Amino acid sequence: MGKQKLAVLFGGRSGEHEVSLISATSIIENIDKNKYELYLIGITKEGHWRYYDGDIQKIKTGEWEQESKKVVFPGDPSYKGFFLVEDPQKIYPIDVIFPVMHGPYGEDGTIQGLFELAHIPYVGCDVLASSTGMDKLMAKAIFASAGLPQGKYIGTYRHEIEKDAEKVVVSIEKSFPYPVFVKPANMGSSVGISKAKDRDELLKALDIAAQYDEKIIVEEFIDGREIECAVLGNYEPKASVLGEILPSNEFYDYHAKYQDGGKSKLLIPAPVPSDKSDEIRELAIRAYKALGCSGLTRVDFFLERQTGKVYLNEVNTMPGFTEISMYPKLWEATGISYAHLIDKLIQLAIEKFNKKHNK
Ligand SMILES: Nc1ncnc2c1ncn2[C@@H]1O[C@H](COP(=O)(O)OP(=O)(O)O)[C@@H](O)[C@H]1O
Ligand SMILES: [Mg+2]
Numbered sequence: 001m002g003k004q005k006l007a008v009l010f011g012g013r014s015g016e017h018e019v020s021l022i023s024a025t026s027i028i029e030n031i032d033k034n035k036y037e038l039y040l041i042g043i044t045k046e047g048h049w050r051y052y053d054g055d056i057q058k059i060k061t062g063e064w065e066q067e068s069k070k071v072v073f074p075g076d077p078s079y080k081g082f083f084l085v086e087d088p089q090k091i092y093p094i095d096v097i098f099p100v101m102h103g104p105y106g107e108d109g110t111i112q113g114l115f116e117l118a119h120i121p122y123v124g125c126d127v128l129a130s131s132t133g134m135d136k137l138m139a140k141a142i143f144a145s146a147g148l149p150q151g152k153y154i155g156t157y158r159h160e161i162e163k164d165a166e167k168v169v170v171s172i173e174k175s176f177p178y179p180v181f182v183k184p185a186n187m188g189s190s191v192g193i194s195k196a197k198d199r200d201e202l203l204k205a206l207d208i209a210a211q212y213d214e215k216i217i218v219e220e221f222i223d224g225r226e227i228e229c230a231v232l233g234n235y236e237p238k239a240s241v242l243g244e245i246l247p248s249n250e251f252y253d254y255h256a257k258y259q260d261g262g263k264s265k266l267l268i269p270a271p272v273p274s275d276k277s278d279e280i281r282e283l284a285i286r287a288y289k290a291l292g293c294s295g296l297t298r299v300d301f302f303l304e305r306q307t308g309k310v311y312l313n314e315v316n317t318m319p320g321f322t323e324i325s326m327y328p329k330l331w332e333a334t335g336i337s338y339a340h341l342i343d344k345l346i347q348l349a350i351e352k353f354n355k356k357h358n359k
Contacts, residue, residue, distance in 0.1 A: 003037040004095045006346065007082070009111070010059065011043040014103030015191045019258065023321035024100040025059050030323070030339045036346070039092060041071060041082070047105070049073055051084055075117030096349050097122040098342075100321060103188040107318040108134035121353035123345045124295040125317040133291055133317040136217045137185045146290035148283060148312050151220045151302070152176050155185070158214040161206050169202055176220040182206055184213035188316065190253045195221065222311055224302030226252060227270050229284035230319075230330035232344065234294045234352050239281035240330035244270035266326055268333045272303065280310055287312055294352050295345055298327045 010024030050068035070085040081093040109131030115122040182205035184192040192212035194205035230240035248263035249256040284299035298319035319327040
């Protein structure tokens with residue numbers, strides 16, 4: 001059997017473009033080149049698709065963009081691959097795609113829809129699980145219907161805030177006490193998220209969130225430890241050991257995640273009693289199944305300090321994937337190396353595609 005032709009997609013239009021460049025570089029460096037023939041396609045922040053076959057180290061720095069070529073990846077399944085605009089007669093066939101992108105337009109079902117149209121297997125969740133997983137309000141509604149434990153929340157919209165911010169604030173204040181968390185419904189990496197301790201801060205927080213999304217979620221504050229679980233698989237998903245985040249800031253904001261010189265700490269395995277750990281891993285699998293995830297997803301929890309109660313926070317259908325990111329680290333601690341994990345994800349993509357299309 002020849003090598004499988006794998007397209008690695010990186011970059012993208014979201015605020016997590018840079019994170020994607022780092023995740024993709026790690027994957028490209030570690031993937032088994034005897035098994036896979038790699039084709040690298042970067043998407044610029046403006047959304048332009050570019051083919052790149054230069055030095056891997058120039059991905060992280062953004063230099064790849066200057067040395068890349070305009071590419072078209074059609075949704076027409078007769079192509080099952082891509083072509084360069086400079087030579088549209090030459091088709092590059094692709095067997096499987098690894099979209100290493102986070103946030104809107106990468107992790108939210110939009111690009112997954114293109115792969116469905118093109119009829120090519122791809123790593124990770126399908127359109128529905130990606131889009132519901134990305135939308136914090138929609139995900140919560142699904143988790144609630146599956147009986148999963150969550151904090152209180154309410155949704156609001158930019159147009160409601162513009163029309164009558166006082167009214168929005170009053171209804172939030174009726175729902176739960178300060179402090180509250182205000183988030184754009186569709187983002188990631190803590191972009192646009194604030195903790196508001198009073199009415200003034202809440203008004204500001206709503207304005208900030210509304211800059212990123214027209215849909216906003218407001219949540220009660222949970223004083224909890226941040227516990228994460230990596231789930232892997234299609235029809236019989238498995239949960240990893242747990243990890244804990246010790247944020248370097250008041251909460252795990254963008255700065256604490258990416259800019260604080262690694263002062264936020266990951267504890268793997270999380271120091272949690274084994275019965276609690278079993279409970280959380282079980283909940284992670286239930287959340288995964290409730291959304292209909294496939295391939296991979298990281299499921300994030302709060303473990304309330306006072307009560308030991310577990311709350312589901314959110315899921316990440318394409319979690320950070322550098323060698324030192326939580327998702328791969330959790331699998332490493334569970335017995336699956338980084339390189340093996342990449343291989344497994346690609347094979348899960350092919351398995352899912354074949355089962356779905358009854359092959
Ligand atoms: N309801 C909450 N109570 C306490 N802390 C929260 C709450 N919601 C979010 N946080 C803090 O904000 C961080 C980012 O929120 P999260 O919902 O995970 O968004 P993102 O998708 O951007 O990661 C969390 O890791 C946590 O530190
Ligand atoms: Mg998060």
